[in-house]
Amino acid sequence: MSEYVLKTNARIEEIGAAAWDALAGADNPFTSFAFLSALEDSGCVAAHTGWQPQHLSLESPDGGILGVVPAYLKGHSQGEYVFDHAWADAFQRAGGQYYPKLQISIPFTPATAPKLLTRSDAPDQAKALLIDGLERACQQLNLSSAHATFLNDDEMALFVENQWLERHDRQYHWFNxxxxxxxxxxxxxxxxxxxxxxxxxxxxxxxxxxxxxxxxxxxxxxxxxxxxxxxxxxxxxxxxxxxxxxxxxxxxxxxxxxxxxxxxxxxxxxxxxxxxxxxxxxxxxxxxxxxxxxxxxxxxxxxxxxxxxxxxxxxxHKVEAGAQGEHKIARGYEPVTTRSAHFIPQPNFRDAVSDYLEEERRHVALDQKLLQGFTPFKKE
Incomplete structure (x- = not known):
């Protein structure tokens, strides 16, 4: 760990377009420097809107950037599409301070996108180091929690390996x-x-x-x-x-x-x-x-x-039509599971949320199975 340096960056410009896009690649428009910097430059994402940039970067000993994570200090739970208002209420009623929290996401965007952005030649442990850096930032800033939303399956597995809690929800996608x-x-x-x-x-x-x-x-x-x-x-x-x-x-x-x-x-x-x-x-x-x-x-x-x-x-291959909307099923859009990961340092609060998420995942899986029976495709 001592060979690498983890930093938090108050603006994406501190990392720069060339370095960021070399890590993000061109597959997903929401992780591009152009999209994320436009949110900051327009003032839509800023401390006064409750989305304070806190992007994490991982540097090699020679100063090269090996990885980044789009992250924000959140002063509320709006614009995320993974709802934790009940968690915030419970934490605060117990005497804690839920906000600010650390949000690893694309602001205002309920679309699956990579969050652990690393160079193709980065060492195998680079993504694990980024997750460790998120946990360290959460603890050093005395935050209640960290939340990585709309993860792909590979990244979800990495977060779970690091003992983050797994949450499931549902969207409707069309497949070509x-x-x-x-x-x-x-x-x-x-x-x-x-x-x-x-x-x-x-x-x-x-x-x-x-x-x-x-x-x-x-x-x-x-x-x-x-x-x-x-x-x-x-x-x-x-x-x-x-x-x-x-x-x-x-x-x-x-x-x-x-x-x-x-x-x-x-x-x-x-x-x-x-x-x-x-x-x-x-x-x-x-x-x-x-x-x-x-x-x-x-x-x-x-x-x-x-x-x-x-x-x-x-x-x-696919159309992702955003959050919610069971009416999409009749129009050829199929139910799919979306995933998020949650880091909660406080043991009692973590245990309570873990129990809740276990039950919630069961309900999501049952609903998913039921909804598959309502797709409009011919039955074999």
Whole structure:
């Protein structure tokens, strides 16, 4: 351990774009320097919003960066999509101080992404050292806990090996099974489900909307203006205070526009709805949606069916359509388990949370099995 140096960084800029992206790679847009720095540069992620950057870096004896972890000191539990409000309440009623806590995540993003970002030539123990560094930071700062959310299976196994508690939840993803087009996908569904989807799409088509897929330089500021109005309307109705500001969208448009797919519906006079997607190596990530007028089934069309069309056309393996939503099952999206890991130094609190999570995992597994029976695909 003495050969390596662990540091916390108050801004991602302290690590730098070249060093960060050399570790993050290009597979997932949310771990890119462009996305994470836009959150900081726009002021969406900062101490005053309750998301204080505390990125961990691991340096070799020669000063080279071997690994990083996107991490934040959190003053609340908003914008995480893995809910621990009951834990905070119990801890504080027992006389403890739950906040700030250490959050290892992509802010405001319920999408699976790597968190232990290391060089391909890093020593075998590099990821274990990063986990150890997170624990040390938690203890040295006298924090109640640390939480790593939306982990892939490999990283989940590493955290569990280090005695972090495992938590399960559920999302709904669409999988591309070598479909040639949307009709080929529909052909795999039971007749009643197939007819229902065709009816929903026909309802939208009858309104004569033109749906545009915009990426890269095709996305202009007036497109962002329209989309931001949609985003603000949806955000205000769903959770009271939207997390992102207008500047954030301009920043990602400039720095990573080729990894963005902005889908906008135009009625011949103005844009009436839109959804924002980001593209990974083999996945389309659906993130935000909004509209300025009610058109039946337009939400399903833009968020789910257009995403399927895009994934098939671009040979992507999967569509992740964000958090929650059992209604996605009828539209071909399948239930999948999501995973998070939790470090709780206080023994009694850890034991109580561990017992709760054991029971919760059983319920998630039972629900998962039950929901699989409701997928719209033909039964063999």
């Amino acid at each position: 099974k070598d479909y040639q087009d949307f009709d080929h996908f529909l052909a795999q569904l039971a007749s009643r489900k197939r007819k229902a989807i065709r009816k929903e799409r026909r309802t939208v088509a009858e309104h004569g909307l033109k749906i545009e897929w915009l990426s890269g330089n095709d996305i202009q500021e007036h497109h962002w203006d329209s989309f931001f109005a949609f985003y603000m309307d949806t955000g205000s109705r769903k959770w009271g205070r939207p997390y992102l500001n207008r500047n954030f969208f301009s920043l990602i448009g400039d720095s990573m526009g080729d990894r963005i797919v902005l889908m906008l519906a135009h009625d011949g006079t103005e844009y009436v709805a839109g959804t924002l997607n980001l593209v990974g190596k083999d996945t389309l990530f659906g993130r935000y949606w909004g509209c300025n007028q009610h058109i039946p089934n337009l939400h399903f069309e833009l968020c789910y069916y257009q995403a399927i069309d895009y994934a098939i056309a671009h040979n992507l």
